[in-house]
Structure formats: structure tokens, C-alpha cells
Amino acid sequence: MFKRLLPLLLGGACATLQADPQPSAARLHELAAEPFWLALGHYQRDRLGGWRSHVDDGGFFLAERGERDPAAELAATLVALYRDPALADRHPQCRFPARTRWLRERLALDDLPQPQCREYTDWYADIAPHSTVLVFPAAYLNSPSSMFGHTLLRIDPPGIDSQGSPLLSYALNFGAYIEGSDNSILYAWKGLMGGYPGLFALLPYREKLAEYSRLENRDLWEYRLNLSAEETGRMVEHVWELRQIQFDYYFFDENCSYRLLELLEIARPGLELTDRFPLTAIPADTVRAVEQAGLIERSAYRPSREKELLARADPLSRPERDWTRRLAGDSTALDAAAFQALPAERRALVQDAAYRLIRYRKNGEERDDTSARDSYRLLQAINRAPPPRLAVERPVPPENGHQSRTWQLALGSREDRSFAEYGLRMAYHDLADNLDGFPLGAQIEIAQLKLRQYEGDHWQLQRLDVANIRSLTPRSTLLSPLSWQVGGGLERVVGKGRHDDEQLVGHLNGGVGATWHLADDLLGFALATARLERNGDFAAFLSPAAGFDAGLLWRNRLGNLGLEARADYFHNGEVRRELSLVQQWEIAGNLGLRLAARREFSQQGAPASELSLQLRWYHY
Numbered sequence: 171m172f173k174r175l176l177p178l179l180l181g182g183a184c185a186t187l188q189a190d191p192q193p194s195a196a197r198l199h200e201l202a203a204e205p206f207w208l209a210l211g212h213y214q215r216d217r218l219g220g221w222r223s224h225v226d227d228g229g230f231f232l233a234e235r236g237e238r239d240p241a242a243e244l245a246a247t248l249v250a251l252y253r254d255p256a257l258a259d260r261h262p263q264c265r266f267p268a269r270t271r272w273l274r275e276r277l278a279l280d281d282l283p284q285p286q287c288r289e290y291t292d293w294y295a296d297i298a299p300h301s302t303v304l305v306f307p308a309a310y311l312n313s314p315s316s317m318f319g320h321t322l323l324r325i326d327p328p329g330i331d332s333q334g335s336p337l338l339s340y341a342l343n344f345g346a347y348i349e350g351s352d353n354s355i356l357y358a359w360k361g362l363m364g365g366y367p368g369l370f371a372l373l374p375y376r377e378k379l380a381e382y383s384r385l386e387n388r389d390l391w392e393y394r395l396n397l398s399a400e401e402t403g404r405m406v407e408h409v410w411e412l413r414q415i416q417f418d419y420y421f422f423d424e425n426c427s428y429r430l431l432e433l434l435e436i437a438r439p440g441l442e443l444t445d446r447f448p449l450t451a452i453p454a455d456t457v458r459a460v461e462q463a464g465l466i467e468r469s470a471y472r473p474s475r476e477k478e479l480l481a482r483a484d485p486l487s488r489p490e491r492d493w494t495r496r497l498a499g500d501s502t503a504l505d506a507a508a509f510q511a512l513p514a515e516r517r518a519l520v521q522d523a524a525y526r527l528i529r530y531r532k533n534g535e536e537r538d539d540t541s542a543r544d545s546y547r548l549l550q551a552i553n554r555a556p557p558p559r560l561a562v563e564r565p566v567p568p569e570n571g572h573q574s575r576t577w578q579l580a581l582g583s584r585e586d587r588s589f590a591e592y593g594l595r596m597a598y599h600d601l602a603d604n605l606d607g608f609p610l611g612a613q614i615e616i617a618q619l620k621l622r623q624y625e626g627d628h629w630q631l632q633r634l635d636v637a638n639i640r641s642l643t644p645r646s647t648l649l650s651p652l653s654w655q656v657g658g659g660l661e662r663v664v665g666k667g668r669h670d671d672e673q674l675v676g677h678l679n680g681g682v683g684a685t686w687h688l689a690d691d692l693l694g695f696a697l698a699t700a701r702l703e704r705n706g707d708f709a710a711f712l713s714p715a716a717g718f719d720a721g722l723l724w725r726n727r728l729g730n731l732g733l734e735a736r737a738d739y740f741h742n743g744e745v746r747r748e749l750s751l752v753q754q755w756e757i758a759g760n761l762g763l764r765l766a767a768r769r770e771f772s773q774q775g776a777p778a779s780e781l782s783l784q785l786r787w788y789h790y
């Protein structure tokens with residue numbers, strides 16, 4: 171096909187091509203196979219052979235089958251570069267500056283026409299790309315699209331370290347484009363199935379900074395990359411080519427992090443970062459890949475507004491926290507005699523905490539006169555008596571946490587039967603996993619499979635989790651977040667099934683409640699729960715239940731210990747209860763040993779006890 175098209179494609183160019191008037195078919199095929207050209211077209215090997223571009227937008231290609239034929243796209247581009255320069259901003263050279271520069275260099279095209287690309291030139295000059303920072307907003311459980319975190323690039327102009335501010339930089343972001351307001355379930359489903367188009371956007375960094383660290387209360391990690399000004403400029407050149415160009419967006423692989431890795435491969439050809447992520451691209455794993463590639467020069471941590479508030483309130487006594495809440499609700503309390511009687515240094519801390527509490531509460535809300543008046547009065551008091559500089563403890567960086575995929579091997583017994591259990595979790599972290607780089611009380615498990623082999627070579631599917639998410643955020647005198655959990659899939663429960671006392675059931679469950687700090691590194695939680703179950707032992711097709719889930723989570727010298735009691739009370743009279751204990755020993759960052767014990771009670775069968783010792787290997 172290409173050989174038949176080549177004479178036609180070259181015919182329009184041979185009159186003006188001087189440096190290489192008729193590049194041979196072999197030469198063009200050689201260029202089309204180079205990694206940089208493949209990166210410019212976002213090509214990857216198709217599973218059935220040949221090539222396929224990740225770009226899902228016909229406007230990106232000049233050849234009829236350019237999305238599947240890199241050589242045809244290269245030949246079509248070469249012809250297009252010699253079009254009438256009067257096309258100006260509509261000229262292919264203006265539309266594809268990265269392609270133009272590369273072909274000019276590789277084929278010594280010194281005679282190319284010179285169209286006036288004013289729109290591109292002004293855009294590039296406004297950005298003034300000089301250096302690059304990888305930005306990682308940490309995981310945010312209350313947003314389905316942000317549960318695993320996010321990555322974006324900050325494009326800095328010259329002199330940013332010595333005389334500029336990152337607020338003047340630009341943020342380069344890739345995300346799903348959503349029209350309307352889909353609910354969370356539809357959003358998650360369409361995100362998994364590629365139901366949203368993905369687009370690149372370049373916008374002022376201050377807007378992204380406000381969105382992530384303020385509106386969503388997310389910590390930010392900024393990683394200065396060692397890309398040169400030339401490499402950063404090469405990447406920005408290509409971003410111009412991707413304006414309004416659509417990609418299919420998938421939460422777990424072709425997502426924000428994967429697309430940014432493609433851009434880094436254009437900035438520095440030969441990195442091959444995307445080759446490490448054939449199945450999933452979890453943002454923390456992609457940050458780790460960038461670090462392992464030697465791209466990170468240094469890092470900086472920006473705590474969220476919530477972290478800053480909690481750090482300021484931490485040294486306050488209970489009466490001082492009461493004053494903080496009172497001042498945040500009515501700033502006239504600044505003049506109260508009891509408040510003025512506090513030592514000056516303590517008043518300074520309380521005033522600052524009260525101001526931060528107001529700003530935290532007003533996140534995402536419209537400005538109102540009352541809060542504006544209280545904020546102004548508190549700022550005046552803070553200016554008269556400034557508090558000490560706030561110091562927020564820097565947590566373990568996310569790239570130092572365990573990797574996202576987990577392989578599991580367990581030996582154990584259930585009553586008088588021994589078993590071996592083999593498991594795989596695609597992502598990401600549970601309450602007992604190695605904690606470095608993760609917050610205590612946060613759990614996100616996606617696609618977990620467990621197969622069990624009993625004595626006598628009897629195999630059974632023990633569980634298959636689609637998702638299991640828990641957010642156990644502790645309450646305080648200043649903040650009162652809800653704790654919640656949701657999960658669904660297949661699991662074994664006590665019953666009258668064919669395999670002794672266990673029945674495989676489908677379920678969907680959720681719960682809401684509260685978590686408290688009982689001591690340093692000790693959380694207590696209690697949630698009211700609801701469950702919907704498909705159980706062959708029940709007469710109804712679907713059986714609802716209400717119940718509770720309560721327990722303790724303790725960070726100790728070995729690792730994490732969880733003690734939990736839960737119960738489900740079904741509408742048909744069945745009562746199912748369970749006590750469980752889990753202790754993880756953190757052998758290494760990506761290796762853990764877990765002891766688990768549980769006791770189950772059910773009216774469907776006799777009580778059952780289970781004990782297991784599990785080796786967990788975290789490996790992408």
C-alpha cells in the first residue's frame with residue numbers, strides 16, 4: 171500500500187525538495203521506525219501486529235490511515251510541509267512544529283517555505299518554557315477520579331528559582347473531558363470503559379494549585395526534573411500539536427500519568443517510560459518510574475490547607491481549641507476579657523488557627539459578608555501579633571511507598587482443614603499494608619483474586635473483589651469528617667454450600683460512621699453498615715441486611731495491627747457476626763508478613779475459626 175502511494179505523495183514535493191529531492195522508500199521507512207517519530211504519533215505495537223496510535227482523533231493525522239501507518243503519515247507530512255506559505259497559521263508547519271523541526275533536522279530540509287506562524291509563536295513566547303516540574307497531588311478518597319492521586323507537569327520560565335514565582339508558571343494537565351454532571355457510579359463506569367475523551371490542557375499553575383491544595387485539601391509533591399531548556403521546549407512544541415486532540419481516557423492505564431510519560435519520552439528520546447506500564451499506570455508508580463529513570467533533581471512538599479490547620483491546632487489545649495471554634499464563628503470574641511487574659515503567644519496561635527479554620531470551612535463556597543468580616547478582623551489581630559512560622563512535618567514521599575500490585579501466598583487452617591492460598595491484587599493498598607507513603611486509615615483495593623487449595627487437592631475461589639474502599643479519617647475538636655466504606659464482589663461466608671460450611675455469595679456493601687484518635691498511632695472507628703447479598707441458601711434473589719463495623723487500628727513497631735468486629739442482620743432473620751485480628755510485619759518496603767485470625771458465627775452453620783500466615787510481595 172505504501173509503495174503504491176509513495177510516488178504520488180512525493181510528486182508534489184519533488185519540484186521544491188533540494189536537500190533530499192527524492193528520499194527513497196527505504197529511507198522513509200527507516201525514519202518512520204525511529205522512536206521519536208513513533209512517540210510524536212503516540213504509536214504502539216498492536217496486539218494483532220502492525221501499529222496503532224493512542225490518538226483517537228482523525229484531525230491529528232494527515233494520511234488517510236495515519237493512525238495505523240507511521241510511514242504513510244511521515245510521507246504525507248513531508249509533502250504537506252511544502253504547501254503554500256500564504257496559509258500562515260493554517261500551514262502544516264504551524265500546525266505541527268515538532269514534526270517540522272525533526273524532519274528538517276533529519277533530512278536537512280533547508281529549502282522549506284517560511285509561513286508566518288504568529289499564533290504559535292505568540293503562544294510559545296507567552297509560556298517561555300525553560301524547565302519542568304512533575305507535580306503529584308496526593309490521593310483524595312472523596313473523589314472517584316482522584317483516589318489514586320494525579321500527576322501533571324509545571325512548565326517554568328527562565329529564572330524561576332532566583333527571581334520568579336511558580337504561580338507565574340503554566341500547568342500541563344491531561345484529564346477526562348466531562349460534559350454535564352454524571353453521578354459517581356456512572357463516572358466510574360465510563361472511566362473504566364473509556365467512555366470519556368481525554369484532552370491536554372495548558373493553564374496557569376495557580377489555578378491548579380488552588381484546585382488541588384485548597385479546594386480538595388490534597389497534599390502536593392513537586393519534583394524538579396533535570397530536563398534542559400531544549401528538552402522542555404521540545405515537549406511544549408508537541409503539546410501545541412495536541413490542542414483539542416482527543417484520546418480515549420481510561421482510569422487504570424491510558425490516564426493522566428501515562429500520557430505525561432509519553433510527553434517525557436518526547437522531551438528526552440530513549441527513556442521508554444511507558445514500556446513499564448502495559449496494564450495499569452497508577453500515578454505513584456509512574457512517579458517512581460520517573461525517579462528510577464534518573465529524571466528527578468530535587469523535590470518539595472506543599473501541605474494541604476487541612477494539614478496546615480491541624481498542624482497549627484496541634485499544640486493547642488482543649489480550651490484553646492474551644493476559643494478557636496468560637497472565634498471562627500464570631501470574631502467579636504477577640505475582645506472578650508477571658509480571651510484577652512490568655513498569654514500573648516497563646517492568643518497568636520489561637521487567632522491564626524481560627525483564621526485557617528474559616529478559610530477551610532469556606533473552601534469552594536461563595537464569599538459571604540459574615541465570613542469576610544471575621545476573616546478581616548482575625549487578619550488584623552494576626553498582623554498585630556504574628557504567630558511563629560508554621561512548620562508542617564514532611565511525610566514519607568509517595569514514591570518511597572510500596573508498589574501497587576500485590577502477590578500473596580498464605581498457609582493456614584480452617585477448623586481441622588489445612589489450606590494454601592494464592593492471591594493477586596492489582597491495586598493498591600489496604601489498612602494493614604506497609605504504611606510508608608500512605609495515610610493511616612485509608613484503603614483502596616481494586617481487582618483482588620484469592621484462590622484456596624485445601625487438603626486432597628480441592629480448589630475453590632475464595633474471593634474476588636471488584637473494589638474495596640475505606641476512608642477512616644479521625645475527627646477532632648475542629649474537624650468532623652465522616653468515615654465511610656464501600657465494596658463489592660464475591661466472597662465465601664458461613665452457609666450450607668456444597669463445600670462443607672462455606673458458600674460463595676455476591677455482595678455489595680457500604681457504611682458510614684466516625685473515627686477517633688484514641689492515642690498516638692491508635693485509631694478507633696465505628697460505622698453503621700448496609701449489605702445487599704445474592705446467596706443460594708436464601709429464598710430471596712437478593713437479601714438486604716443492616717449491621718455495624720467497629721474496631722481499632724494501631725500503628726506499632728512491627729507494622730499495623732487491626733482488630734475488628736462486625737455483624738449483619740438480614741431481613742430473613744439470618745444473623746452473621748465476625749471477629750478478626752490482623753498484624754502485618756513490615757519486613758521491607760515491598761515485602762510484608764501478615765498473621766490473620768478470625769472467628770465467624772452464623773445461624774446457617776456451626777461457628778468456624780480460621781488462622782493463616784501470609785507472605786505479601788508488592789511488585790508492579
